[in-house]
Amino acid sequence: MKTFDHLSVIGLREWINLPDLGMVGLRAKIDTGASTSTLHASEIQPFQRDGQDWVRFTAHLGTLVQRRHRCEAPLVSVKRIRSSNGEAQTRYVIHTQMCLGDRTWPVDFTLTCRKNMRYRVLLGSKALVAGQLVVNPALTYVQDKPLIITSAPTGAE
Template identity: 40%
Template sequence: MNKIEENAVSSNDISVANKKLLGWREWAALPDLGIHSIKMKVDTGARTSCLHAFNLEPFEKDGQPWLRIWVHPIQGSDQEHICEAPVLEQRTVTDSGGHRETRYVIATTLVVGGDAFKVEITLTNRDTMKFRMLLGRQAMNGRYIVDPKASYLTGTIS
């Protein structure tokens, strides 16, 4: 190993210290929403995490904006799950195809491999997508590094 390679390795070791490893796809849970298991794609190209919601119904609770959210949490299934969450904001998001869309944003607890933390999640219809959820950079920042060859490094959820 030459001097440049040695420096690159030692710098890399410092940057990954205390971070867990994720594969390109992982199991997660969204307990605040009553979703006990969901497959998510780990997407370093997405800034914000995203959850599939095929129907959204805004309403007011205690003077604050809330959403009733209809989700198909299981890939390839029409099983419906209905949950509710307070609205954080509405935000214009540009998807990987360059299409802009205004989406509702919620904050909720995400559980991945035993770690539980709050994340911001945008809501959109992902019926045509393979994964019902994307894990974006903001949720991973400072917590994880990604091995693009690996899958389900944090284990499975039954």
């Protein structure tokens, strides 16, 4: 059996922060079948700032106690995504720093409504590769809550 010293092990669910968006304490489900990561968002509005494309949205956090957080981020692209139920959907893509355990790295997130889903954040395979992570699906919350709290004002409602 091969082992890889440079890879970190995570479980099927982990705590993450998105410091550039001012979001802390997000429960994320790991989805190795998804290429791109996804963040639950509504009221998604593209706009221009200094000649650049941006997107403004409301992120929804928590499952038992709902929290909303207004965010703005540069728009990376607009992608056509086929969801697990086979439906094709156009989604906005943002690029932001993500903290998991004691590590931080940039991750692309598509923005979509996940109100009927248990987890507001899915981490796809591109984020796992970039973070040099391997998943043990028999475990959950292997990593400690992220050390880096936030670099942006919170603004949670």
